Amino acid sequence: SSEVTQDPAVSVALGQTVRITCQGDSLRSYYASWYQQKPGQAPVLVSYGKHNRPSGIPDRFSGSSSGDTAFLTITGTQAEDEADYYCNCRDKTGDLLVFGGGTKLTVL
Amino acid sequence: QVLLQESGPGLVKPSGTLSLTCTVSGASIRSSYWSWIRQPPGKGLEWIGRTYHSGIINYNPSLQSRVTISLDASKNQFSLKLDSVTAADTAVYYCARIQDAEYEAAFDSWGQGTLVTISS
Numbered sequence: 001s002s003e004v005t006q007d008p009a010v011s012v013a014l015g016q017t018v019r020i021t022c023q024g025d026s027l028r029s030y031y032a033s034w035y036q037q038k039p040g041q042a043p044v045l046v047s048y049g050k051h052n053r054p055s056g057i058p059d060r061f062s063g064s065s066s067g068d069t070a071f072l073t074i075t076g077t078q079a080e081d082e083a084d085y086y087c088n089c090r091d092k093t094g095d096l097l098v099f100g101g102g103t104k105l106t107v108l
Numbered sequence: 109q110v111l112l113q114e115s116g117p118g119l120v121k122p123s124g125t126l127s128l129t130c131t132v133s134g135a136s137i138r139s140s141y142w143s144w145i146r147q148p149p150g151k152g153l154e155w156i157g158r159t160y161h162s163g164i165i166n167y168n169p170s171l172q173s174r175v176t177i178s179l180d181a182s183k184n185q186f187s188l189k190l191d192s193v194t195a196a197d198t199a200v201y202y203c204a205r206i207q208d209a210e211y212e213a214a215f216d217s218w219g220q221g222t223l224v225t226i227s228s
Contacts, residue, residue: 033214035153042202042221043153048214086153090213095166097143097206097213102152 004032004087006100012077013108022070022087022100030090032070034063037084037102047072074105082107110134112203112219119225126190126224130203137161137184141206143215144177144188146199154199158206159186198226
């Protein structure tokens, strides 16, 4: 299966905008989904598809993509957004699923 | 609201078989794809495999030789078996529902996760 890669760590000042990236060949064909995971908790879906957000997820979270890269943008980052963020998508065959290695977001 | 609950032994001996069951409530297991995902302590998420009631099953190639996922529609459950386990299989194991569309596959509901430790 193909891989998708993420930066291990990103930091952002409180109230600022941050963009977390996910890169891989299969992202040219498929959309990424994004998950927020806080310590000791299960991941939570925050963005999926072209520009979709599950109910209950604040609108400061938005997903997008360009070429082989997907982006999760958090606008007006809050302290409670500090967490690990994972992307996932289908692999090139479409039948298998892959996760990125995760990005630890620190809010300064 | 869809709820998923993992159950099974929290301790398995090396070379043994890890067996977990996910019980789904609030949705029919015939309505979606269902998946197992694991997370070793302090590490990232790893997709294990997925199943659909029609019999479609896909596995992570890195685990395919040791893993079996099955589904029991009568009980609204699906299960995971992982053979010949080692310490490297120690992880929190999650079950999840897949919201499946042509160009995406999102895990929209997750169980709370269960820690399985491989140790003698």
